[in-house]
Amino acid sequence: MTDQPVLRLTLTHLVGPADAVVAPQWLTEHLWCQARAVDRLEHVRVRVAPGRIGVAMFVLAADEFGAVRSARAVCARALGASGELRGWRFAE
Template sequence: MHLITTQLVGPASTPIDPQLLAYVIRSHAEPADRVEHLRVHVEPGRIGLAVFLLADNEADAEQATRRLCHRALENTPLLAQWHLLAS
């Protein structure tokens, strides 16, 4: 199992419930992502994600996390003004 952390950045004025956001992001996971667990930490203008995946290696886990984040960002109106922080 691999733990990948990443961040989304966006408007500081948008209040977001971390539990709701974890549910929403998790709903965009596909079986091939092999997501086992997702934790969300919200601060003004920043969302921290910790994604636990059953991947063969860290590079695959990082790619799956990026795909998951991009799907969530593209398909969730709540995240319309947010983007994935470049790693």
């Protein structure tokens, strides 16, 4: 096992109002704007459907926990920084 960061895939799901749809390109850009250097984000892909958003992020991290923590931090900042995402939350 190594402590060197490797590229890790994280999947996050967001839920919102049943009829709400967010533009994928806008959301991708918004997520990038919320990322900080410490997040070590490398790639973002989103898929949207009414009331649901799937976010795939590739993050450089030493372990899976660190990758998930970074991805959730970026998503949390994105949710808090835009009125467009009012009513959206992490699916648990």
